[in-house]
Amino acid sequence: MRNDSTYLFRSALPDFLREFVQNIPQEVNRGYYFGSDGWIWGRDFVCKSGPNQGELEIKRHWMQWLLWGRFAYNPELSNERLAGILQARFPEVDGAQLLEAWQAASMVFPITTGFHWGPLDYHWYPEACVGVKGSRKKGGFHDVESFIQLDNHGGTDFIDIETYVKELKKGNKPDGKTPHQAARRLLENAEKALSIIKTLDVGSNPELAETLKDIEALALLGRYYGYKIEGSARLHLFREIKNPSDQQKAIEALEEAAANWRPYVDNLTTRYQTPRWLSRIRSEPVDWSELTQWVDEDIEIARQAK
Numbered sequence: 001m002r003n004d005s006t007y008l009f010r011s012a013l014p015d016f017l018r019e020f021v022q023n024i025p026q027e028v029n030r031g032y033y034f035g036s037d038g039w040i041w042g043r044d045f046v047c048k049s050g051p052n053q054g055e056l057e058i059k060r061h062w063m064q065w066l067l068w069g070r071f072a073y074n075p076e077l078s079n080e081r082l083a084g085i086l087q088a089r090f091p092e093v094d095g096a097q098l099l100e101a102w103q104a105a106s107m108v109f110p111i112t113t114g115f116h117w118g119p120l121d122y123h124w125y126p127e128a129c130v131g132v133k134g135s136r137k138k139g140g141f142h143d144v145e146s147f148i149q150l151d152n153h154g155g156t157d158f159i160d161i162e163t164y165v166k167e168l169k170k171g172n173k174p175d176g177k178t179p180h181q182a183a184r185r186l187l188e189n190a191e192k193a194l195s196i197i198k199t200l201d202v203g204s205n206p207e208l209a210e211t212l213k214d215i216e217a218l219a220l221l222g223r224y225y226g227y228k229i230e231g232s233a234r235l236h237l238f239r240e241i242k243n244p245s246d247q248q249k250a251i252e253a254l255e256e257a258a259a260n261w262r263p264y265v266d267n268l269t270t271r272y273q274t275p276r277w278l279s280r281i282r283s284e285p286v287d288w289s290e291l292t293q294w295v296d297e298d299i300e301i302a303r304q305a306k
Helices: 014-022 062-073 079-089 095-106 108-115 144-149 161-170 179-197 206-241 244-271 288-303
Strands: none
Touching (some): 014 079, 014 095, 095 206, 108 179, 144 288, 161 206, 179 206, 206 244
């Protein structure tokens, strides 16, 4: 299995990974191995400071590797057991609350990539909203037009924006989860994560502090994609069905997306080395601050829509 999409942030997705492992066809498999084609899971080279600077990546992303390893042996391992492991590692906070927040924030990747799908590694990099496929922008940024045009992952029940609007235009009720539902799911997970971490006291534990900052970053990114999907859907509805209120809702949603992109970039660039060269993603280093201009241009695309 190959991870070519999520490199920077510590993540925890026990429910998603448990279901994934349980559905690997055992009759043709004896196990799995896991890596990347564009990232070296060796010694950390991205942290500007903190307890994991210069450490092995397996230490910084310990929870990800723990889940893949333990689920390979026992995919029935419960969240209660994982919360206990977190409680032992971070006694300053409630382990169950931390796991709930961490998992909610980490769902930004499977939800967004399930809705907005690039089938090859260089097609889609969700930590920066860039990829070679489906982009009209220098640097590969995926703007609202990309979100309107790209399909969903075939294994989900999401409805892509073009199909959704086409069916509404015909007077049909689309079968599956609408773009609005995808957006709402992202926003609900983000709000859950942010509300929980506000109640957690870091104390003097630097690793816990960095983990909570990663959860915050993932939640802000979830907000960004939630509002971006909603804005893209509203924009296409306005173009095809001509309801002026949809244009206004598109503008408002994309303004909210931009308002969450900025603190996301501040969180990321304060703690991680950027610009970051990512093999195969694009022909130049990824510069999150530079991408902000395209985030703002999404708003103008909606404003100028006819």
